[in-house]
Amino acid sequence: MVDRQNRVGSKFGGGGVSSAQQSERERKERLRELALETIDLAKDPYLMRNHLGTYECKLCLTLHTNEANYLSHTQGKKHQAGLARRAAMEARMARSGGDTDVMMMTTSSSNARGTSHMNKVRIGRPGYEVSKSRDPLTNERCLTFELHYPELDDPRNRQPRHRFMSAYEQRVETPPDGKYQYLLVACDPYETVGFKIPNEKINRGEGKFVTNWDVKTKVFTLTLHFLDGGQSNITKK
Numbered sequence: 001m002v003d004r005q006n007r008v009g010s011k012f013g014g015g016g017v018s019s020a021q022q023s024e025r026e027r028k029e030r031l032r033e034l035a036l037e038t039i040d041l042a043k044d045p046y047l048m049r050n051h052l053g054t055y056e057c058k059l060c061l062t063l064h065t066n067e068a069n070y071l072s073h074t075q076g077k078k079h080q081a082g083l084a085r086r087a088a089m090e091a092r093m094a095r096s097g098g099d100t101d102v103m104m105m106t107t108s109s110s111n112a113r114g115t116s117h118m119n120k121v122r123i124g125r126p127g128y129e130v131s132k133s134r135d136p137l138t139n140e141r142c143l144t145f146e147l148h149y150p151e152l153d154d155p156r157n158r159q160p161r162h163r164f165m166s167a168y169e170q171r172v173e174t175p176p177d178g179k180y181q182y183l184l185v186a187c188d189p190y191e192t193v194g195f196k197i198p199n200e201k202i203n204r205g206e207g208k209f210v211t212n213w214d215v216k217t218k219v220f221t222l223t224l225h226f227l228d229g230g231q232s233n234i235t236k237k
Helices: 020-038 067-074 077-096 109-113
Strands: 047-049 055-057 062-064 103-106 127-134 141-148 161-166 180-186 193-198 209-214 219-226
Touching (some): 062 067, 141 193, 180 219
Antiparallel strands (some): 055 062, 127 141, 141 219, 161 180, 180 193, 209 219
């Protein structure tokens, strides 16, 4: 219970008036206590402790100094909105049988290949953007992936690597769906991420498959074109 009797500037026996700052502190403390009663941090899939000793929300890509700060964040509008969007996306995928053009997932080398490696300290998932377009001349479908690695300490010697993986090679989604393949992008100490894309031929011609690593902004960009000539539509999400 909050003691309002002995506030500075208030008369003895009077409740006193809370300042905006004090009210906000008390609100966050109440939210933290509520979260402690309802959330098991050991089972929270979005909480990760990084190599700096701070905590990261993998859903919102935010950093937090301690567990209490993270718990307060989980009760905020940003995290709750993220949970709602994630639930809506999973519901749409369930209704459509997972039939989407591009889906991002966090994975690891051991999960993807079905082999085991020593655990490494990870920073977390890189920020990313995926854009869809069509080539104005050939009408080929085009995908551009942009991944951000702001915490990378040695960008000149840690260029992100990518490779394609078949649905039958990976061990993350079962049963495998031959209609899709996976584009994996790895850059230690960040988590390896994978993008689920249509299992169609990719145009490897000049200017049709391009990668770029900007060491100043620490942004990796990959652009690819499908060889279908635009015969099938791209579903907008």
